[in-house]
Amino acid sequence: MSLARIKIAPEFTDIMPVEYNDLVSKATYDKPDQRGWKDIGTRKAGCPESMAFRYILASLPNPADTVMVGSTGCTSLVFPHVAVHNIHSLFGNQNAIASGLKRALMVRFPNVHKDVVVLAGDGATVDIGLDMTLQAWFRQEKFTTICFDNELYANTGGQESGLMQKGFVAKMAPVGKKFEKVRLPEIARESGCHYVIQCTVSKPSLVERVIKNAIYVAREIGPTYIQLYTPCILEIGKNSMEGLQEMRDSERPGERFKMTEYISEPAKELLTEIKAKETERKKAAKAALVASTS
Numbered sequence: 462m463s464l465a466r467i468k469i470a471p472e473f474t475d476i477m478p479v480e481y482n483d484l485v486s487k488a489t490y491d492k493p494d495q496r497g498w499k500d501i502g503t504r505k506a507g508c509p510e511s512m513a514f515r516y517i518l519a520s521l522p523n524p525a526d527t528v529m530v531g532s533t534g535c536t537s538l539v540f541p542h543v544a545v546h547n548i549h550s551l552f553g554n555q556n557a558i559a560s561g562l563k564r565a566l567m568v569r570f571p572n573v574h575k576d577v578v579v580l581a582g583d584g585a586t587v588d589i590g591l592d593m594t595l596q597a598w599f600r601q602e603k604f605t606t607i608c609f610d611n612e613l614y615a616n617t618g619g620q621e622s623g624l625m626q627k628g629f630v631a632k633m634a635p636v637g638k639k640f641e642k643v644r645l646p647e648i649a650r651e652s653g654c655h656y657v658i659q660c661t662v663s664k665p666s667l668v669e670r671v672i673k674n675a676i677y678v679a680r681e682i683g684p685t686y687i688q689l690y691t692p693c694i695l696e697i698g699k700n701s702m703e704g705l706q707e708m709r710d711s712e713r714p715g716e717r718f719k720m721t722e723y724i725s726e727p728a729k730e731l732l733t734e735i736k737a738k739e740t741e742r743k744k745a746a747k748a749a750l751v752a753s754t755s
């Protein structure tokens with residue numbers, strides 16, 4: 462997808478909503494250096510999955526050269542509304558599809574970074590798709606897996622998932638979860654991921670940083686995994702304004718979504734290099750601005 466696809470024919474410009482014209486003229490779609498969560502304004506009330514989705518889209522370094530692979534679930538409903546390439550895979554197959562896609566893109570476009578990003582719920586990533594998830598990591602496939610962890614199958618009404626917390630009773634799991642939440646971030650590290658983050662989406666700047674890092678590491682080194690707590694407010698009985706507080710409460714020290722981070726040695730070197738280049742770029746841009754105004 463390129464910016465050209467969303468441009469309006471000049472004859473229709475005056476009848477399109479002002480927001481659409483703004484999108485075309487001001488969007489950072491093809492400006493990797495300027496992309497970030499500030500693009501989309503402040504936080505919104507509602508399902509945290511939708512907040513997370515917006516932050517992720519705003520953080521993709523190069524959306525025109527990105528393909529997102531999804532799976533059935535609340536996450537998948539958004540894709541038809543956004544201008545990013547998307548493959549909707551059979552439930553649980555997302556990491557297998559992404560593996561083939563990434564390999565094909567590397568052969569077809571050897572000189573361009575084509576980023577593949579999987580975005581799926583915890584049911585798709587950990588339960589039904591666990592084999593595909595792990596095998597992609599074992600094979601060191603070069604793409605990022607993002608799991609929207611709402612600790613159950615939300616889209617089908619609230620069944621138990623492996624990432625559900627112990628003791629939780631969901632609408633369609635009345636007995637209560639009998640064992641602890643599966644520690645997928647630890648399994649990801651042990652399965653060969655080079656950058657593994659668990660956090661909530663309460664801080665958009667943090668989400669931006671980890672998404673960008675995960676994509677950069679996946680491009681150059683190998684698989685990366687991000688697990689984001691996106692509580693299903695319907696299931697935990699909160700209203701649309703309470704999702705943010707729920708995430709803040711769950712990320713406190715000792716709580717189950719305290720931020721955790723693992724970065725392999727090669728990934729650390731790469732990220733240090735990227736940070737140094739970014740500092741240089743900002744310094745040069747500032748110097749150019751000063752020169753142009755003096």
Ligand SMILES: Cc1ncc(C[n+]2csc(CCOP(=O)(O)OP(=O)(O)O)c2C)c(N)n1
Nearest residue numbers: 533534535552582583584585613614615616
């Ligand atoms: C092969 C297959 N099995 C089962 C389903 C039914 N199904 C649709 S969504 C879903 C659960 C989604 O849960 P999760 O991945 O956690 O996403 P969420 O809706 O919670 O964001 C299931 C089991 C399906 N669509 N396809």
Ligand code: SF4
Nearest residue numbers: 508535615693694695
């Ligand atoms: S069911 Fe839950 S996770 Fe799905 S959109 Fe509604 S609040 Fe969000």
Ligand SMILES: [Mg+2]
Nearest residue numbers: 582583613615
């Ligand atoms: Mg879920």
